[in-house]
Amino acid sequence: MNVKLRVWRQAGPDTPGKFVEYEATGLNPNMSFLEMLDEVNEDITKRGEEPISFDHDCREGICGMCSCVINGEAHGPEYKVATCQTYMRSFQDGETITVEPFRAKAFPLIKDLIVNRSAFDRVIQAGGFISTSAGSAPDGNAIPVPKQDADAAMDAAACIGCGACVAACKNASAMLFVSAKVSHLNLLPQGKPEKDKRVLAMVQQMDAEGFGACTVTGSCEAVCPKGISLNFIAKMNRDYFGALLRAPSKAKAAHAD
Amino acid sequence: MNLDAKIPSGPLAQKWDNYKRDAKLVNPANKRKYDIIVVGTGLAGGAAAATLGELGYNVKSFCIQDSPRRAHSVAAQGGINAAKNYQNDGDSVYRLFYDTIKGGDFRAREANVYRLAQVSANIIDQCVAQGVPFAREYSGYLTNRSFGGAQVSRTFYARGQTGQQLLLGAYQSLMRQVSLGTVKVFPRTEMLDLVIVNGHAKGIVTRNLITGAIESHAGDAVVLATGGYGNTWYLSTYGRGSNATAIWRAHKKGACFANPCYAQIHPTCIPVSGDYQSKLTLMSESLRNDGRVWVPKKVGDKRAPGDIPEDERDYYLERKYPSYGNLAPRDISSRAAKQVCDEGRGVGESGLGVYLDFSAAIQRLGEAKIAERYGNLFDMYHEITGESAYKVPMRIYPAIHYTMGGLWVDYNLMSNVPGLFVAGEANFSDHGANRLGASALMQGLADGYFVLPNTISGYLAGQLGKRPKADAAEFKQAEKEVGDRLQKLLTIRGKRTITDFHKQLGKIMWDYCGMARNEAGLKKALELIPKLREEFWKDVNVPGEGGDLNQSLERAGRVADYFELAELIVLDALMRDESCGGHFREEHQEEGECKRNDEQFAYVAAWEHKGVSQPPVLHKEPLKYEEIHLATRSYK
Structure with a gap:
């Protein structure tokens, strides 16, 4: 051809x-x-x-x-x-x-066709991790994780960080990427202690990088090579507002928009 | 040169504890006075950089990709082994150790492998704590699957994306250290030389892949975790960017290269479909848990697989290796596939393929269960071939997948160049002549999280204040050499493309140094490779300039290194006049199986570079087995 x-x-x-x-x-x-x-x-x-x-x-x-x-x-x-x-x-x-x-x-x-996606790395640096150092972990089976939570976390963790969601979005929003990482870690018992801090910090960094706002058109999910679900954006919004309510007033002011 | 493996004293099971008891440490306040360079951000490099940062060292982490999250460990599918014995099926540290040594055809170092099996359990704990979403039972506890070369279920997995999830765990730990200021990451940066000052590895010279700037970085120690060299064969399951340049340049600066001929050819890859093909795609070995491998009994039987009745099929792995069946180790399964194809019983257009059939498993378990276990792999197969493996059997054929050889290291993972550490696939130490499935992830993370952070302090303790400045004469000299070489590549402006040369080299390697090797073929390759290399340096066309992003220039430098490395691989294969693991010399076989020669070849072959076109010098590290007895490897 x-x-x-x-x-x-x-x-x-x-x-x-x-x-x-x-x-x-x-x-x-x-x-x-x-x-x-x-x-x-x-x-x-x-x-x-x-x-x-x-x-x-x-x-x-x-x-x-x-x-x-x-x-x-x-x-x-x-x-x-x-x-x-x-x-x-x-x-x-x-x-x-x-x-x-x-x-x-x-x-x-x-x-040419090459762009710099380091902004994603900086969003992860803001809180896309669980603060555990090598050597400090308890036995892998010490904390059971309900299968449905582990499976949902895996659905979110499947994100490959390619940035197609941003490229497809008319606002160049990174909500699908950020929500996938927030959801992956927040769904697991290991990620719960830093749940609020994580979502607030990652969203703040996302905004600082110049990604646009989400208007839920769903174009991100439509192009995602791993089929990451829009539901994770809803979950992140829930986590975010919950975290804002629980956050000390200083942090609230930082996120007031 | 005396290659001392520095194996600790005491019984095998106590060596690592003894080592840690006696190890020299760096006190916490002094750790921040050390700069450590880590090249590569896969499982070994990412884990090492993160962990060294956690310990308080200053770490500079380099990768050629645009983000550390993309190193090719990301592509590992099936799983990671660990001696947890959660299944209560008789597993133990000793059994994992023994399976690994036996899987490697008794050509790995006993003490290293035992340590690997010991720390395997810690890896799972660490990854779970990081949030790696391993597969679980409804109870909430971790589940396992089986992999080749083992009769227990000890493989932990995250769907068909275990490598991705483990790498993201390491990457996230690394990003955490970046935010804490202990690690600085240099993406799109390629190491082009190792700098040696007063006999110690004290830095690297890099090229910024965006601006083309040649830069020096000094450190108190250098860790190379840059993966294997399978792309020497051109077509492989490696990432297109995976390359041997970092380890090869280190080799040329004095680090011995061990067992270069040990390459793994993975039995379950999607067959080659045409000349345009740029890489081969692996279909995880885990598929052999439920898939049955077969070819028609009759030569030249071109009927569709569904039209071939059961009694005219040859389930050759089940026939030849009844106790391991479809889960025979990779080298053995690959050779068996080659044999049936050589007999003219291969399937598909090219005749270079065998069936991996799931119909029995689908009948037994239902399509939904198979989709849950392997859905993403079936999708991937469908994307590439346009066929549904739920309806017709997959066609698979062996492809280059991993290299067990690599830079020589001692028990500390330090090469013979003081201060140069090598981790993961880039070193040679743990897999002998064949690697078992789900063991690469284990080794990469073992080296990165638990071994290297404990062994590097022994070297660093005596090095406080000895770090040179990055403008020392040795750095300037290395920068000049790197710059000259790039300029040379850019000024040839010949007629043939880089890909053209690389494909030709790959064909020589596959034909003469692939699944089956013999003296005449290897000697022929030793004639062809230097000639082609000469032609490359006269007639290659590298377009563009050096002062900005130039992917052709990147590739040309790597291919130039493959030419030199290929010669060493073939030389090593010729020297090793025995068959073991993935190294199958046709002259040495017994009923089609490898015939080792322990009397003459129970050693690690470590080659010392003496200059391009000069014969390298062979150093032998004898493999002494204190605990186990050398046996014929049988999976029958």
Whole structure:
């Protein structure tokens, strides 16, 4: 099969970018989308030009490194898959495919299709952990965790931190990402002692990074490669307001908006 | 060179306790005076950096990804072993130790493996405390599954994403330390050289992958936890970015490389479908708990799997290894698959595949139960192949998955270069000639959380105030060498692409140094590799410049290192004139199984670099077994 690509090329954050067209010919429908880009890059290299920069690593949908908006959809047309797990059989022969980076104020562009998602790391640094040091843990079976809680925590923990939720949101909100981590840890008995502090600190950092507000359109869930549920946003809101009520007045003032 | 493994005295079961009793410590007030460099943020590196930060050291943590959470440990699916014996099925520290030593075909160091089995239980405790959502029973207690090479259920898991969840646990601990100010993370930064000052590893030279800046970082000790070198074979289950550059540059600076020929070829991967393929995808070994492996009995039987009646199928693993059946260890299962395919009984278009069939399990347990156990793996298989494994059997074939070899380390996890520590897959120490399933996660976290933080103080105690400045002459020299090499790659502007060379190297490695090896093939590879390397340095085309983000330049440097490493792998495979574990020399077999030669080869082969195109020098560390008797490995 053959396709025409319109790819966003931008040499750096301070230089203007533009769409550049490329032909990708003789493709096998069982190729992954990134393998198609590999082939296009081989051709570009052979022509003596600089190939398209794009993030990728595991190529099995789990590391969260790949990050393309394909035909206007973060991670492309298929439901619950990352860009790397998108295959050419999902496209029509002769189709024109538009490829862009994840765009958001909090994800500044580095080059071509590559953006900087360090904001996510800083949100985790604010409280996305349980404060336990190696060596201090009791026996793994000392605290039973109801299976339904462990399963729900796992549903939330499945987030790969790719940022598609942000890219898909008209407000570039990170609520799905943040709520997944808050829910994962707050659902478990091990995470309960820091429950309030965690949700307040993570939300505060999320706002500081410049992510937008959530208006519950659900576009995040629709593009999430792991199908993280919108319900976690509801859970985080509940945890957040509960924490505000319980927080000392100083902390309340910090979060008053 | 005398390679002293520094194994503590006393009976096997007491060595680690004896070691800790006698270990030199760094007092809490002094810990903050030390800077430790940790390269790599997978299970070993992430856990080590976090734990060293918890102890109070200043840690600089480096990774090539945009976030430490993306290291390739994230892709491990099936589980992590631990000798908890929660199942009351006869497990113990000794049994996990013995299974691991036997699984490695008696080519691992006894004391290291015993320690690994001992700390395995602490790992589970630690991960549960961090909030790793392991699978549980309705009682709320942890559950287990079985993995290859064991007759007990000791594998803990988080659906099919155990590696991801364990890595997120380590990553979150690391982020906590960043917020506390003990750890500084350098993402998108690649280590390109090790700096040695007065014979000690005291820093690294890195390239900022965004700006291209070459920078020096000095430390009191350097920890490499940069994973394995399976991408030397081009197609593998590794991440595309996984590479051997950090350990290879350290090797060129004096660290011995041990057992490079020990590579694991995993039996259950999705078969190759075309030339364009960039990587192979693993289907977790846990699937062999419920899936049955078979091929048609008749050669060239091209009927659809459903049309082949039961009595015309050969469930060859169950036939050949009745007591372990479909859970025979990886090296054995892989070779068995190769054998049936070589006989012309392989399935799929290429004939390089075997079936992994769940129909019996679905009949027995129902589709819902199978979906609960393996749903995400079945989804992944469907995404890649477009086939539903609920309806038709999966097709699988072996692929390069892990490397047991790596930099030589002693019991402290320190290489022969003082101050250079190596953890996780990057070192050679625990898996011998074959690694059992669910043991890589165990080793990575054991090294990172419990071993290295306890052993590094012994070295650091004598090093207070000896850290050089990052502008010392040794750093300037290393920076210049790194810069010159990058410039050289950029000025060739030849006709062939990097991928083109890498694919060709990978094919040589797979054909002559893959699942089955022989003298003639290995010698042939030793002729081909240096020639291709020469051509690479004359004719490779590396586009772009060095002063900004340039993925081609990154890849070119790594492929250049694979060329040198590949030669050492083949040399080691040729030297090891026996079969053991994943290293199968066709000359040495008994009814298709590995035939070890303990009299001549019961040693660790540690190679010392003497310059590119110069023969490396072999140092032998004899493997002395105090507790166990060497036996023929049988899973029949």
